[in-house]
Structures are given as structure tokens and as C-alpha cells.
Amino acid sequence: MFDIEENLKKLPDSPGVYIHKDKLGQVIYVGKAVSLRNRVRQYFRLSKNADRKVRALAENIEEFEYITCGTEMEALILECNLIKKYMPKYNVLLRDDKTYPYIKVTLNEEYPRVIKTRVVENDGGKYFGPYSDAKAVNEIVDLVNDLYMLKRCAERNFRDNARPCLNFHIEKCRGICSGGVSPAKYRESINEAIEFLNGKHKKVLDMLSEEMMKAAEVLDFETAAKCRDRIAAVNAISELQRVTIIGAGDMDMVLVLRGAQKMYAVIFYVRDGKLSGRESFNMQADESDKNEAIAAQFIKQYYADATMIPKEIIVEEELTEGELIEGYLSQLSGRNVKIVVPKKGDKKALLELARRDVTEMAKTIDERAKAARERSEALTLEITKALHDLGYDIPGIGGRQYRAEAYDISNTNGIDSVGAMVVFEGSKPVKKDYRRFKIRTVEGPNDYGSLQEVIYRRFRRAEAGDAGFVKIPDFLLIDGGQGQVSAVSQILGAMRIDIPVIGMAKDDHHRTRALVSVSGKEIPLSERALLFKYTGTIQEEVHRFAIEYHRGLRGKRMLTSVLDEIEGIGQTKRNALLTYFGSVENVKKARLEELVKVPGITERNAEKIREYFNCKK
Secondary structure: OOOHHHHHHOOOOOOEEEEEEOOOOOEEEEEEEOOHHHHHHHOOOOOOOOOHHHHHHHHOOOEEEEEEOOOHHHHHHHHHHHHHHHOOOOOOEEOOOOOOOEEEEOOOOOOOOEEEEOOOOOOOOEEEOOOOOHHHHHHHHHHHHHHOOOOOOOOOOOOOOOOOOHHHHOOOOOOHHHOOOOHHHHHHHHHHHHHHHOOOOHHHHHHHHHHHHHHHHOOOHHHHHHHHHHHHHHHHHHOHHHOEOOOOOOEEEEEEEEOOOOEEEEEEEEEOOEEEEEEEEEEEOOOOOOHHHHHHHHHHHHHHOOOOOOOEEEEOOOOOOHHHHHHHHHHHHOOOOEEEOOOOHHHHHHHHHHHHHHHHHHHHHHHHHHHHHHHHHHHHHHHHHHHHHOOOOOOOOOOOOOEEEEEEEEEEOOEEEEEEEEEEEOOEEOHHHOEEEEOOOOOOOOHHHHHHHHHHHHHHHHHOOOOOOOOOOOEEEEEOOHHHHHHHHHHHHHOOOOOOEEEEEEOOOOOEEEEEOOOOOEEEOOOOHHHHHHHHHHHHHHHHHHHHHHHHHHHHHHHHHHHHOOOOOOHHHHHHHHHHHOOHHHHHHOOHHHHOOOOOOOHHHHHHHHHHHHHHO
């Protein structure tokens, strides 16, 4: 038993990190302190004015640990690492792991390419962004490559007298791979592309507008639509670039956004003096947390893994421990980093512009969240009514969304038979809970028996306490009709498990037309729009998941079995052949002198390989 009072007496009066745990031993908070003794004791000597979050945390502390550090800076670094490791419930957390796209010019290559990337590296390339509109980025990358006839293939070292690639033949490349243009001449095109990406768009926009009008006049609507989309993409990425601070260089602006349901940290990127993009990150924070505290936690967590830390970070209010965080970021980047609250001038004006943008963003987020809640509530009502109409009465779900598991079987004439399970909560897939099953006990094309095996194994794992199967669904959806539903219901009955089982019956176009109960009762979906979309999405997803697994197994079996039939070729030599040639088709085409170059392949092996494939012709 952990004695809190006794352990409080042992706390040292030195810098360090403290770790609070709950009754289950889970880490619920990580903090740092100049004096561990004074800081940790405060949690057990709360004043009447302590805020709700701190009180809730203190009430859940069952034990604590601490790690002493030499300096407050060491404590800050350790705190950041432990928060990232444990993701504690009561810390302000950066929740999103998404990355936004950049446009990269691969200047480290002899013939640079313009590509989309989500990873920024210190590799000599030039990066533009990040951009929040991935579709616009794709359009811009295609536009730049088309306009300036740039290299699209990833090949760096071209062979002498190489044949031009397909892009050359369709007039989208100047035949760089076959020596059609010198590096110096090619660099001129790259420099023009960089100027465009830096914001010089007028010439290109005028050209696209003229091309769109000409296409429309001759009723070439496909070309006109393509030009229209490209104009929209250019406008999308140039919208923020219109705001310029002369001589500002690179800097970031960090603002806190409070929506009706969630909190966000929003970061605006200023590159070469231009506002070039923004990202928003969902923050796990309490309403009582102040904006400057949320911003401070975001900055510590975000820049700990950032590939680039600017010299200047602009914020709206002085940060909690601002000087300490400046030192931390300076240590990470290897140069002096300042956190600034501008009082006037261009930076203040830009910050106010960003705040107006964030305020509009909050309205949009709240409106979308409200619409999503309304759709979710309507879907829940439709599902509840459908369950009732099918004769199933299940307990109330208390405001949460229904959790459904859907199952499908896939095989080719009973060979490589597999089962798939997908999980949805409301209309959202929970992909981490998807599971695949290789059928073990059923021979031949037997969907009923295969479904029974899959269901038995799934719920047997749950009974055994397997963490991957312990969440029990509100109902099961089966790809099929009454026969499949009856087969699943039988095995559940034998296991004494009471869960509604519903079949998803298809029409002649393979769309879900009705839901089917174990008794054979059907509910047509033609007049239940939300339910039709919901079940159709699930049916397509479980079918996709099942058939991908089946095709993978079938392809693997077919790939290996061909080479395994050749005398003297075992697993080691088979793998060596596939590694060297890349595919069975290339092995089939290889000459004797090429085959013997493969490590481990003797002349006799090579002869047997040629003999085998010659006989197959």
C-alpha cells in the first residue's frame, strides 16, 4: 500500500519531474518543478480556490513517483518526453498525428522533380507549404509538371541510349531520361517553376483563363473543367501568400481556438515573409486551462519533433514559462529562438488577421460539429427503429453511438477461404478493431460453416479475455440473407451469447436492398435514406476487407507454388530468385547466363528452371 504522507516527507527540495498515478497504476499526470517537495505537496494541500481540473486530478492520485534533475531545463525536456510517452489524462495534450502536404523541389538531384510530400527533411530540397488543401496541392503539382515539362520519374541515374519514357511519347516530358535536354537548360525550367511556387501566378492564371474560354467555345468541356480546377487550385494556395511582411523571413504564429465542443491550437506558417499555410491540432485540455498555458504545452510538444524550428514564434499572450521554453527550443534547434508578443506594426497586424481567420474557423467547426451531431442522432434513431421492426429489443445505449460488427467470407471455389470483421461506431469505421480470419476447419465453398467458425473464434477470444476482442458490439451485420443469419444465430445460441444478428440482403446491382432478421422478416431500405447509406457503406467495406485478404493469400500461394514445382528449387533459392529478378515473370524470361548470376543458383538449377518454363509454353 502506497503511503502518500510518508512519501511526501521524502521529496527532495530540487528540480525534477513528478508522475501521478491512479488506483489502476495508470499515469494520469506528468509535471515538472523547480522544487519537487513544494510542488507535489500542493496537490494534497489544495486551497478553496483551486480550479475544478486540479481538484479532479488530486482526487484521483493514489501514488506518485519522481525523478530528480540537475536543472529546470533538464526537467522540462524530461517532462516533454514523458508526456509524449504516457499521454496522461490530465495533461494538456496535442492529439492530432496528421501531417499536411508540402510541395518539394528535389534540388539535390541533377534533374530536379516537383512532387508532393508530407515529410520535410534536411536533404537539400526546397519546400513550399504546408498546405491544408491536399487536393489543391495535387492539382498544382500536375500543373507545374505539365507547364514546365519536368521529369516525373524517380530515376536518378540514366543509362546511355535509354529509351524515352511514356511521358515523352504523350508530350508531357522532354525525354530527359534519353538525354533530350541538358542539366543547365533543365534548370531554367526548374527556376521558372520555383518562381511560380513562390507566388508569381498572374501569367499562369491568364494562360489558364484563356485556354478555358477557348475550350468552352468549341464545346471541349473536359478541358475547360480541367482549366477551371487548376485555376481554383492556384487561387487556393495563393490566398494566404498575398499577405507579405517584407524582411520577416521565416516565423510561426500560434493561436488557441476554443470551439463549442473542442479546443485547438492553430499554427500559421510565414515563409520568406509570406503567410503560406496553417494547421490546426485538436488539444486535450480543460475549459479552465488558460490560453497561454495551452499554447505553451502545444509549443513544447509540437516542436519537440519538428523538422524545422523558426527563429521567431509569435503568440498573443506571454506564455507560462516563456523564457524557459525559449531556451528549450534554442537547444533543440541549435540557434537562438524567440517567442514574441507583438504590440504594434506588421507582425501585430498579421496576428490580428490570423485571429480573425481563426474566429471564422471556429464558426465553421461548430457548424460542422452541430450538423454531424444531428446526423448521428438521426442515424441512431433509424437504427433503433430498424432493430425494433426486426423484432430485436436491446437496452438503451445512453447517448453513445451504436457499435456494429460486420462479417463477410471470401474464397475462390472454397480455396484460400477467409473471413473478415469490420467495426463501425455510428457511421465511422474503427479500423484498429478490424480483424481477419483464415478459415481452418471448413472444406470447400461453405459460407455458413465458415461464418460459424469465424463467429466462434471471435467470441471465444473475447471469453478468454483477449484485449483485441473484449469490446462486444450492440449487433452483428452479416453479408447475406436469412440462411447466413440463421447460421450465425445458431453458433451464438450454442455459446449462450445474446446479440441481434442482421443480414444485409443485396439487389441485382449488389447494393444493400433490405435488412433481414433470423425469422426471415425483411425491412426494405428504399425509404430509409440514412440507414441505406449506413449499411451500404458497411457492406462495401467488409467486402473490400475480405476480398483484399483473400487475394493476398491467393497471390502469395500462386507466386510461390510455381517456383516450388521446379526440381532443386527450395525456399532459399526461390527467395533468391525473386529478390534478384523481382517477379516470377522475370524469372521465366531470364536466360541461362542471367540465372547463374543469382547467389546460390548453380548451372544445373538454371537448366532445370529453363527446362520447366520451356515445357509450360
